[in-house]
Amino acid sequence: xxxxxxxxxxxxxxxxxxxxxxxxxxxxxxxxxxxxxxxxxxxxxxxxxxxxxxxxxxxxxxxxxxxxxxxxxxxxxxxxxxxxxxxxxxxxxxxxxxxxxxxxxxxxxxxxxxxxxxxxxxxxxxxxxxxxxxxxxxxxxxxxxxxxxxxxxxxxxxxxxxxxxxxxxxxxxxxxxxxxxxxxxxxxxxxxxxxxxxxxxxxxxxxxxxxxxxxxxxxxxxxxxxxxxxxxxxxxxxxxxxxxxxxxxxxxxxxxxxxxxxxxxxxxxxxxxxxxxxxxxxxxxxxxxxxxxxxxxxxxxxxxxxxxxxxxxxxxxxxxxxxxxxxxxxxxxxxxxxxxxxxxxxxxxxxxxxxxxxxxxxxxxxxxxxxxxxxxxxxxxxxxxxxxxxxxxxxxxxxxxxxxxxxxxxxxxxxxxxxxxxxxxxxxxxxxxxxxxxxxxxxxxxxxxxxxxxxxxxxxxxxxxxxxxxxxxxxxxxxxxxxxxx
Amino acid sequence: xxxxxxxxxxxxxxxxxxxxxxxxxxxxxxxxxxxxxxxxxxxxxxxxxxxxxxxxxxxxxxxxxxxxxxxxxxxxxxxxxxxxxxxxxxxxxxxxxxxxxxxxxxxxxxxxxxxxxxxxxxxxxxxxxxxxxxxxxxxxxxxxxxxxxxxxxxxxxxxxxxxxxxxxxxxxxxxxxxxxxxxxxxxxxxxxxxxxxxxxxxxxxxxxxxxxxxxxxxxxxxxxxxxxxxxxxxxxxxxxxxxxxxxxxxxxx
Numbered sequence: 001x002x003x004x005x006x007x008x009x010x011x012x013x014x015x016x017x018x019x020x021x022x023x024x025x026x027x028x029x030x031x032x033x034x035x036x037x038x039x040x041x042x043x044x045x046x047x048x049x050x051x052x053x054x055x056x057x058x059x060x061x062x063x064x065x066x067x068x069x070x071x072x073x074x075x076x077x078x079x080x081x082x083x084x085x086x087x088x089x090x091x092x093x094x095x096x097x098x099x100x101x102x103x104x105x106x107x108x109x110x111x112x113x114x115x116x117x118x119x120x121x122x123x124x125x126x127x128x129x130x131x132x133x134x135x136x137x138x139x140x141x142x143x144x145x146x147x148x149x150x151x152x153x154x155x156x157x158x159x160x161x162x163x164x165x166x167x168x169x170x171x172x173x174x175x176x177x178x179x180x181x182x183x184x185x186x187x188x189x190x191x192x193x194x195x196x197x198x199x200x201x202x203x204x205x206x207x208x209x210x211x212x213x214x215x216x217x218x219x220x221x222x223x224x225x226x227x228x229x230x231x232x233x234x235x236x237x238x239x240x241x242x243x244x245x246x247x248x249x250x251x252x253x254x255x256x257x258x259x260x261x262x263x264x265x266x267x268x269x270x271x272x273x274x275x276x277x278x279x280x281x282x283x284x285x286x287x288x289x290x291x292x293x294x295x296x297x298x299x300x301x302x303x304x305x306x307x308x309x310x311x312x313x314x315x316x317x318x319x320x321x322x323x324x325x326x327x328x329x330x331x332x333x334x335x336x337x338x339x340x341x342x343x344x345x346x347x348x349x350x351x352x353x354x355x356x357x358x359x360x361x362x363x364x365x366x367x368x369x370x371x372x373x374x375x376x377x378x379x380x381x382x383x384x385x386x387x388x389x390x391x392x393x394x395x396x397x398x399x400x401x402x403x404x405x406x407x408x409x410x411x412x413x414x415x416x417x418x419x420x421x422x423x424x425x426x427x428x429x430x431x432x433x434x435x436x437x438x439x440x441x442x443x444x445x446x447x448x449x450x451x452x453x454x455x456x457x458x459x460x461x462x463x464x465x466x467x468x469x470x471x472x473x474x475x476x477x478x479x480x481x482x483x484x485x486x
Numbered sequence: 487x488x489x490x491x492x493x494x495x496x497x498x499x500x501x502x503x504x505x506x507x508x509x510x511x512x513x514x515x516x517x518x519x520x521x522x523x524x525x526x527x528x529x530x531x532x533x534x535x536x537x538x539x540x541x542x543x544x545x546x547x548x549x550x551x552x553x554x555x556x557x558x559x560x561x562x563x564x565x566x567x568x569x570x571x572x573x574x575x576x577x578x579x580x581x582x583x584x585x586x587x588x589x590x591x592x593x594x595x596x597x598x599x600x601x602x603x604x605x606x607x608x609x610x611x612x613x614x615x616x617x618x619x620x621x622x623x624x625x626x627x628x629x630x631x632x633x634x635x636x637x638x639x640x641x642x643x644x645x646x647x648x649x650x651x652x653x654x655x656x657x658x659x660x661x662x663x664x665x666x667x668x669x670x671x672x673x674x675x676x677x678x679x680x681x682x683x684x685x686x687x688x689x690x691x692x693x694x695x696x697x698x699x700x701x702x703x704x705x706x707x708x709x710x711x712x713x714x715x716x717x718x719x720x721x722x723x724x725x726x727x728x729x730x731x732x733x734x735x736x737x738x739x
Contacts, residue, residue, distance in 0.1 A: 433544075434580055435580050437540075438580040438582070439582075440541075440564035440565045441564055441574050441576075442590070442597075442654070443568035443569050443597040443654070444565065444594055445565055448593060448597075453585060456633075459584065
């Protein structure tokens with residue numbers, strides 16, 4: 001194909017990809033902000049603002065000391081600009097007049113903000129089958145359906161509140177999956193995390209509602225460091241959804257979160273994320289730096305954890321939701337769609353660590369790169385010597401759009417016993433203009449053609465998402481790609 | 487000439503790609519009810535011609551015009567040309583991973599319905615429609631669940647093109663080397679499909695290297711292309727002569 005047509009096709013493709021970001025507005029609200037910078041005093045201040053028990057302050061300070069000693073990881077296939085950690089606000093909360101008792105006490109501006117994001121927190125309109133914890137900058141605003149859930153013995157609350165109300169559970173589980181010193185960003189998070197969600201499903205309970213946290217970064221200078229902890233007791237089951245957006249600023253904001261999942265005997269946790277942070281503009285200015293540590297522990301026999309993620313936002317994504325399979329016959333699964341466009345960079349994947357006998361893991365990764373973006377899959381499958389009769393199936397597919405995007409796969413497999421079965425498949429394909437011309441010749445429009453090809457490519461992952469999310473994810477990807485094929 | 491029978495009228499066409507002229511002084515008139523064959527050596531511009539008619543964006547039209555039903559289609563997009571009734575059976579049908587044949591065919595069918603303000607059909611109705619048509623080209627229903635052309639044999643790909651042609655029911659079909667790579671049985675099936683499709687309201691342009699196809703489908707005219715233009719037009723006899731003597735002999739004269 002000649003240059004001219006390449007140009008028209010790529011221009012159209014670019015327009016398709018560069019559809020404007022709908023969640024780029026910011027909310028002007030009176031805030032309680034602490035000064036920029038990070039030292040022991042900052043941490044003490046955060047802890048005292050939240051009236052935390054001493055054990056947690058000690059946890060934070062230990063993490064801070066650790067953080068100061070370790071380095072940012074450099075192994076990822078990412079170009080990360082220097083981040084000045086002293087130029088970040090570590091606590092920013094909308095000013096609340098009094099302690100919230102019910103939704104009427106919530107600032108109407110905050111309600112409107114979430115309303116605009118499609119998240120209704122008010123009684124009448126909220127989604128009937130999803131309970132939501134809404135996090136705005138550093139704090140949780142409200143958690144819906146708490147009373148209904150408590151009838152089942154399910155605890156679903158903000159992390160701050162959990163620390164005060166259920167200190168024993170927090171003491172037992174916080175940091176038990178992702179240790180303080182696990183990596184640079186987890187140490188930072190452990191030192192300064194401000195809020196997030198906590199959820200506990202008691203024995204023999206299947207959560208009647210899907211639980212969900214919606215994260216909103218609003219402030220331009222603050223980082224968001226949230227922490228989610230989910231514990232599924234024996235024979236329990238929960239579906240958890242996480243959504244996130246941020247305003248459109250031309251500076252970068254840091255998001256360094258930790259998610260810890262603990263699945264006891266026979267329990268099931270399905271954790272889904274549709275990540276739509278602001279990804280920066282078409283010249284690569286602005287956007288969220290997303291450094292997230294997510295890990296699940298299948299501690300009991302027959303436990304099951306699945307991670308499903310649709311990653312579309314963020315200027316930089318560094319994220320490897322993982323499963324550690326201790327229990328015999330426990331299972332971990334990872335389903336991922338990562339889409340990058342313009343100057344976005346993503347280095348994402350998973351780790352499946354098999355300790356227990358007859359453990360199984362499955363990895364389905366779909367990377368889509370358009371524009372000048374860089375998209376890498378990085379995975380580790382490790383089967384320890386005692387994990388006999390274990391199995392892993394991995395499939396990593398990449399789809400390139402246009403001629404300037406970049407896609408890489410770094411799968412690492414380490415097997416320490418001989419009674420293990422591993423399968424790995426990988427493919428790279430490209431949406432080319434000959435394919436598009438074929439659609440056009442059959443009377444199918446460009447937009448429809450792209451939508452069809454993308455959703456076909458992502459089908460296996462979308463099938464794992466809850467219904468509302470699957471439709472949203474499909475729409476989101478098409479939106480993000482609008483104009484990028486021609 | 488009664489112009490209302492004139493379906494396709496290509497006048498003095500000059501076309502380039504990357505600054506290379508590949509069609510020049512190209513003239514062709516195709517009337518309703520006619521089958522034309524275009525033959526020629528590799529690189530003589532046969533495939534280019536088919537893509538230019540279908541509106542491939544890679545080619546620049548420098549001079550001349552293409553009239554379809556008496557209206558110029560030069561500024562009409564490829565998808566609209568398709569709706570208007572121009573169909574191209576590709577020489578190398580494209581594989582589309584992740585998209586099922588059924589979805590592809592239904593989308594294509596409904597896009598055309600929409601264009602003519604006709605109601606779109608739902609998947610169940612469509613299944614009935616497409617199953618009928620598939621019988622015409624001896625395709626089993628299992629093929630609907632497979633991805634478009636992915637892992638298809640050469641013969642299956644070509645049959646899929648003919649199925650799409652029958653389904654979309656265009657006015658003019660350009661079949662670009664639809665016979666190449668087919669065994670004799672597949673060739674018969676495809677020829678039968680094409681002959682059944684043909685009637686007095688339609689026209690077909692066959693692009694081919696071999697006379698073999700013309701044993702099954704009888705063209706009214708045979709054109710020979712060289713260096714981007716038609717250098718000789720004749721009847722079926724011309725194709726036979728070519729088969730015997732080769733292009734070199736013809737070019738010498």
